[in-house]
Amino acid sequence: MTTDPPMLEIRKLSKSFPSVRALHEVDLTAYPGEIHALLGENGAGKSTLLKTLFGVQRPDGGEVWFEGERREFAQPSDALAAGLAMVHQELSLVPQFTAVQNIVLGREKSRGGFVDWSEARRRAAASLARLGFDARIDVPVHRLSVAQQQLVEIARALAVGARLIILDEPTASLTTQESERLFELLRRLRAEGRAIIYVSHRLAEVMELSDRVTVLRDGELVGTRTRAEIADESELVKLMVGRDVAALGVRGEPGAAGEEVLRIEGLSSAEGVSDCSLSVRRGEIVGLAGMVGAGRTELVRALIGADRATGGGVWIRGERVHIGSPAEAVRAGIAFLPEDRKHQGLVLHMSAASNATLIRPPRRHGLLDRREQREQTRALLKRLNANISPDYPVGKLSGGTQQKVVLARWLKTSSDIFIFDEPTRGIDVGAKGEIHALMRELADEGKAIVMVSSDLLEVLGMSDRVLVMRRGRIVAELDRSAMSEEAIVHHAAAT
Known part of the structure; x- marks a missing residue:
């Protein structure tokens, strides 16, 4: 970190x-040439804090100073023009646009009255090359x-030439190799004098990367x-939650497994499962377990x-069953918590109670019993230590509380099989x-329980057995005696 004034x-x-x-x-202060981690439950x-900084919400009090000047950003574009950029955890790309179009969106250069796409492609390719991007840049x-x-x-944030870049959970969907490439990039940006929040x-990432x-x-x-x-991660945990938290994801010695509940044989799909x-x-x-894209x-x-x-x-x-839709899976006793809870697991404009009872809403005389709906939801959320009103819109809840609402829905069913896809992501x-x-x-x-996770410590700590996937196939099965980070990576990355 430099001795310059704060950026x-x-x-x-x-x-x-x-x-x-x-x-x-x-x-909060951020200096040129530092990586400053922002933590909290x-x-x-x-x-x-970030929304008020970027003008999405107006603060009730306080001041923001950037490069020695007091600033009041009325909207995110004002912050961007001033030299601040933010990479959001929830992707904000235009799905139908190409990588090139997304990167230059709103900053297209014209030539002869038309967008200069060759220049746009050059700028986008240069930004993506710094990240080791190895996919086509001209597809949606x-x-x-x-x-x-x-x-x-x-890459879009880099293309702006921002002097301060905020990254919100940037590695949530990246593999270990992709994360390491990102860390190298952030260190280069720090060396160039940029401020990173x-x-x-x-x-572990915070301990490895941050200056403050x-x-x-x-x-x-x-x-x-x-x-x-900061001595170790446990010190950060105590600062965040105000108490000591036991080691996360420690399964302990399991008891003897019971009868077989779920079996699949030779399952293949048009999406690459083989x-x-x-x-x-x-x-x-x-x-x-497996790399991103393993299937x-x-x-x-x-x-x-x-x-x-x-x-x-x-x-x-x-008993062999035919499952042709998620509704048939529910009837068969399968609970599924999707990777993308916001778009696939919740109806964001509806209340916690409506979401938690979505599959089996309580009825009285053929009509929805709203009082019973609220009472059931309160009991479910209490079990999950979620202290919120049943009437609160789920779209305004934190990621952890949203996940608890999805869990509450399945606890209300009599499911014997639970499938968790990235249960603690974000x-x-x-x-x-x-x-x-x-x-x-x-x-x-x-x-x-079947648990999909990109967090190897979570996989190792929670699993009784681990199945490793690569290119749409299960390539290895590891029991507890054979489970290790090295073994999983070896099977997941082998050619």
Whole structure:
């Protein structure tokens, strides 16, 4: 970190909503040539802080200073024009546009009255090359993987020439290799004198990358520490949650697995799944590991009928079943928590109660019983330690609380099989521990659980067995004696 004046100063920033104080006199500084991590549980105020900084929301009090001048950004485009850029966790690309079109969107250069697409392509290619982007840049981005789309988001920020870049959970959809490439890039940007604000729930990344760390809790500043002042990750956890949290994702020694509940044989799909077979017993957590694009999500989507199966079969409790749609999967006793909870797991404009009872809403005399709906939701959310009103819109909840609402829906059913696809992606350390505890509780109750995760520590800590996928196939099965990070990476990355 340089001895220059701060590039960004946030002074005593406050913001309240009806019945909620989101921020209270929060301070934050970012210097040229530093990576500054911003931490806090979901609901701690990080998103509100960034939204007020970028003009999405107006603060109730406080000041923002950028490069020595007091600034009041009325909208995100004002912040962008001033030299601030943000890469959001939820992708904000135009799906039908190409990578080139997304990167230069709003900043197209013209020649002779027409957009100079050759120049646009050159600029976009240069930004993407810095990230090691290896996909076509002239196809609609919806045809790219989530990881590739994330890299386009980052390239768009670089193309602006921003002097301060904020990254919100940038590695949530990246492989280990892609994350390391990003870290190298951030270090280069730091060396060039840019300021980086790095928001992440992955504490190992924070320890590796950051020069300083600021922690928020319940809308207030807990403190700012230099990296040298932080002994280990547990110290960060304690600052974030205000208490010691046990090691996350530790499954412990499982009891003897019960009868086989789920078996698939030779399952294939048009989405790239090829001849996959697996079985899961009562009380067992089976992890699905592999690189991004290995086919893990596609496998579970074929299993629940979200993607059309082109071969193979599914057996539940020894009986072959045909699952042609997610509704048929529900009737067969399968609960599915999707990777993209916002778009595939929730109806964002509806309340927590409506979402939690979406599959089996309580009825009285043929009509929805709203009082019973609220009572059922309160009981479910209490079990999940989610202290929210049943009437609160889920679109305004933090990621961790949204995941709990999805879980509440399935707890209301009599499902024997639970499929968790990236269950703790983008979720803070406290909520992650609670979801892990619930998964262990479900397994102890005799549920059969399949867990897809890109977090190898989560896979190793939670799984009784691990199946490794590569190019749409299951290429290895590892029991607890054979499970290790090295073994999983070896099978996942082998050629």
